[in-house]
Amino acid sequence: MSTPPITQNATAETTIEAEAEPRSYGGYAGKVRRFALTVFRPVETRRLLSLREGECDRCGRCCRIGYVCPMLQEMEDGSSRCRAYGVRPPNCRKFPITARDLEDVEGRCSFSFRAEPALAATGGGR
Ligand code: SF4
Numbered sequence: 001m002s003t004p005p006i007t008q009n010a011t012a013e014t015t016i017e018a019e020a021e022p023r024s025y026g027g028y029a030g031k032v033r034r035f036a037l038t039v040f041r042p043v044e045t046r047r048l049l050s051l052r053e054g055e056c057d058r059c060g061r062c063c064r065i066g067y068v069c070p071m072l073q074e075m076e077d078g079s080s081r082c083r084a085y086g087v088r089p090p091n092c093r094k095f096p097i098t099a100r101d102l103e104d105v106e107g108r109c110s111f112s113f114r115a116e117p118a119l120a121a122t123g124g125g126r
Helices: 010-020 026-042 040-047 100-107
Strands: 073-076 080-082
Touching: 026 040, 026 100
Parallel strands: none
Antiparallel strands: 073 080
16 A cells, blocks of 8 residues: 655745735734733742743844834844843733743744643642
8 A cells, every 4th residue: 555645836836825824823812811820820830930041033023013113113123123122011021921822923933832841740830
């Protein structure tokens, strides 16, 4: 028995992917959740961030959640800058806080997250 060949049209896929890039992303609920986390639960926020891996590639997608932030400066090389970088709010500064936040940019973020350690290994989580 033979496996049918997988055929791909890289050019067509690349075009479709480029067209699928939204100007802004949904996710107001995530904004509210991150705001509450960073303001009211800073210790938990730091713990969650300790599970984060990777570095920001400055794609600017998190600056387009819900609306395009007026502080977003899109560069000719495709990267992004924040015009208010030094004074940006905590929920911008700390994005993404959990793997769930990646859904707000359709998974298109260079950060990833390690799995939560088992509660038993951390003394029951408290
Ligand atoms: S979406 Fe992720 S990689 Fe892109 S700018 Fe935001 S934090 Fe950085």
